[in-house]
Amino acid sequence: MSKEKQEKPLVLITNDDGINSPGLKALAEALEPLANLLIAAPKDQQTGMGRGYLKGDNVGRIESKELNINNRQIKAYAVNGSPAQSVAHAVLELTAKKPDYCISGINYGENIGLAYTCSGTLGAAFEADSLGIKSLAFSKAFPFNKQQSQDYIDIDWNSEKFYIRKIFSKIIHKGFPEKTRIFNINFPYDLSKDTEIRITKQAYTNFGVYIKPENRVLDKAHSLDWKINPKIDNLEQDTDIYAVHKDQVVSITPMNANMSVEIDKELIFEI
Numbered sequence: 001m002s003k004e005k006q007e008k009p010l011v012l013i014t015n016d017d018g019i020n021s022p023g024l025k026a027l028a029e030a031l032e033p034l035a036n037l038l039i040a041a042p043k044d045q046q047t048g049m050g051r052g053y054l055k056g057d058n059v060g061r062i063e064s065k066e067l068n069i070n071n072r073q074i075k076a077y078a079v080n081g082s083p084a085q086s087v088a089h090a091v092l093e094l095t096a097k098k099p100d101y102c103i104s105g106i107n108y109g110e111n112i113g114l115a116y117t118c119s120g121t122l123g124a125a126f127e128a129d130s131l132g133i134k135s136l137a138f139s140k141a142f143p144f145n146k147q148q149s150q151d152y153i154d155i156d157w158n159s160e161k162f163y164i165r166k167i168f169s170k171i172i173h174k175g176f177p178e179k180t181r182i183f184n185i186n187f188p189y190d191l192s193k194d195t196e197i198r199i200t201k202q203a204y205t206n207f208g209v210y211i212k213p214e215n216r217v218l219d220k221a222h223s224l225d226w227k228i229n230p231k232i233d234n235l236e237q238d239t240d241i242y243a244v245h246k247d248q249v250v251s252i253t254p255m256n257a258n259m260s261v262e263i264d265k266e267l268i269f270e271i
Contacts, residue, residue: 009100009172011035012128014086015107016046016120019065019078023106026157027138028069030164031103034172038099039067039076040090042083042120047109049082051123062089083124091131102128103168105138106160110186112139112240112251113203125182126257134176138164140187141244159191163250181256186240188248196249203239205231 011031015024019041028037043063053059061080066073077094079086087102107121116122125135140160167185176183184202188195208226216222228245235242243251 008034008036010095010097011037012087012090012095012099012102012133013037013039014041014083014090014102014104014124016042016049016083016104016124017108018042018045019076021108022154022157023108023140025067025069026161027103027106027164028067028074029157030161031168032070032072032074034165034168035101037069037074038090038095039074040079040086040094041076042086043078043080046082046120047107048118049084049120049123050118051084051126052082053085054081060085060089062093083120084127087124087127087131091128091133098131099128099133101168101171102133102135103138104128104135105185106157106164106187107137107139108142110139110141110207110244111137111184112186112244113205113207115207116184116202116255122182122184125184129181129257134181136168136171136183136185138185138187140191141189143189159193159195160187162193163187163191163195163197167252177254179256180254182254184240184251184253184255186244186251186253188244188250190248191250196247198238198243198247198249198251200238200240200243200251200253202253202255203232203235203241205229205235205241207232207241207245 058080063078065076067076079089104121104124111119111121121137125137128135209229211225232241240251240253243249
């Protein structure tokens with residue numbers, strides 16, 4: 001192995017849309033010049049799994065396959081499991097060296113606001129963080145009817161690749177800021193190489209809200225429909241939802257998985 005190859009970081013690439021997603025391939029193509037790649041992703045579509053784990057007879061089965069990445073054949077692993085399970089199996093079984101980073105995406109659909117906990121894309125990042133690996137999650141805004149499908153639409157990913165290389169190159173050279181374990185990065189639907197990048201915070205609201213069903217039979221199957229939350233118009237400009245959907249800029253949200261808050265302990269005894 002050449003010295004140049006040894007000096008590249010080892011990056012675990014995963015997603016929640018499945019091993020055959022064009023978004024995963026685009027992510028790998030963006031990172032291949034900068035890193036040694038370990039590609040392990042769910043065999044099938046696993047959107048909305050969060051950090052959940054699947055159960056069943058075939059869970060944990062791993063199939064190897066070849067992906068054409070920048071005209072090179074690179075081994076990849078299709079894991080019968082969730083995004084979090086893909087990360088765990090990859091770290092424990094598919095490499096002798098712990099990855100330097102885990103990078104999840106590019107997801108078909110934004111992961112912003114209160115969607116963090118149900119996102120399989122971020123679930124993979126949370127799992128990696130629990131294993132001591134700093135992570136990035138890349139998602140792209142798509143119409144609702146283009147998400148959560150294995151009938152992937154393919155697009156020109158060149159602008160996304162440009163920003164992925166730009167962001168990751170900066171991280172390689174400067175590292176993560178103090179207390180930051182995960183970067184949640186969301187691209188607007190209309191993206192160019194001139195699009196602004198904005199450091200944001202999580203919006204404390206849902207981007208999409210459920211539509212109340214009318215006159216349905218309760219013991220029949222029903223999938224709840226969504227619509228865009230009208231409250232997003234009133235959000236602060238430095239929130240992830242406003243950045244992606246109102247200003248159409250790239251949102252980078254520094255975060256970690258610590259969901260606790262500090263309070264005055266004396267208040268508990270005054271209740």
